Amino acid sequence: MSTDLEALFGAFNATIGCPKMTDAEFGETFRQMMAALVCFDYVVVFAYRGKERPIDLYSTFDPEENVVFVTLYQAGPYLLDPFYHTARERREGVLRMRELAPDRFFSSEYYRTYYVQTGLAEEVGFFINTDEEITVVLSLMRREKTGPFPAAEFATLKKVEPLVASMVRHYWAGLAPRFDAQLTAGSKSRRKQGQSGNLPAADTVWRDLNLTGRETAIVDLVLQGHSSESIGLKLNISTGTVKVHRRNVYRKLGISSQTQLLSIYFNNLLSSG
Incomplete structure (x- = not known):
């Protein structure tokens, strides 16, 4: 597709003179920027820290889709997700799911029972390390009927990655307190159930x-x-x-x-x- 310069400049304009943005505001700015450059069906942004449950920062799903892509994912499937493991390795850049997946991923039980529910043809992620061991992953998804990202569009995403990384580190800095609060809440819940309160669920x-x-x-x-x-x-x-x-x-x-x-x-x- 050709670049929509008017839409791109409009998205940039939203950031001028704006020292802070909410998750929704920056997520929407990112979506508009990407829509001016490439074709995709969904956007979802997660922040990862270690083995902790990822925090959803922004998405474009309707309520029914949100159950599969966000709610169900956070309940446990994220632990088997190639994007999660790549984030834990602290890799950076624009990466395709199919390049990160293990050799039997697309025939695994996880893929057959969970991932196929997404109906995706391809998922591409911007992997950006912020402060305090946190990685923010901004995913662009294309459904099966849309097909994978063409080589030219993927090359465009690679070129824009330094700008996206700079913006993410500015607008999504300081996420550690959110993870700390989530971990504290989870520990309290496990202690009430008589379980070990100081370990992430993934370790038990x-x-x-x-x-x-x-x-x-x-x-x-x-x-x-x-x-x-x-x-x-x-x-x-x-x-x-x-x-x-x-x-x-x-x-x-x-x-x-x-x-x-x-x-x-x-x-x-x-x-x-």
């Missing part, structure tokens, strides 16, 4: 299931969409050893499929959250 999922540390690492990678070969490379063990650990996990949990493994994962995550 497998705690009571008699899995070793190595087994826990392996099943986490399985659910993220890594093959046994990929897991072996990441953990520096043989593919055969990975398969032995996977069989032991299934035996301990009394299951026979990745579908059952994912169900246990999400049930335990929700009960510990």
Whole structure:
């Protein structure tokens, strides 16, 4: 598509002389800027810090779509999301989902049971590290009927990334207190339920299931969409050893499929959250 200069300049004009903007105001400015440059269907912006539940800063979903893309995602699926793991690695730039996903992601149970509900053909994210170990990810999404981003449009996004990064670091600085408040609220909730109050829910999922540390690492990678070969490379063990650990996990949990493994994962995550 051709650049809509009038719309682009209009979006810039909203920031002139404006030292602060609300989440909605800056999110809408970002949306307008991107709409002047490329075609997309949705925008969603999350802030990530460690293993904590991501904070939603802005989105363009209707209420029904918001349940899938935001509410359900924050309840647990984010822990298996390639964007989440990329944010935890503190990588920066404009990155495509398909370039970040593990080798078996698109055939994983997570993809089949959750991600397909989004109906997306492609997702591209601006990964921007701000202060205090926080990464803000601004995602542009295209539905299946729209198709993936053409190479020329993706190149345009790469060119505009330094400007977007500067604006994000200005308007979305100082997010740490929001994470601190969320963590405090979660800890109070877990203490009321008689659970450990000082650990993120992500760290307690497998705690009571008699899995070793190595087994826990392996099943986490399985659910993220890594093959046994990929897991072996990441953990520096043989593919055969990975398969032995996977069989032991299934035996301990009394299951026979990745579908059952994912169900246990999400049930335990929700009960510990």
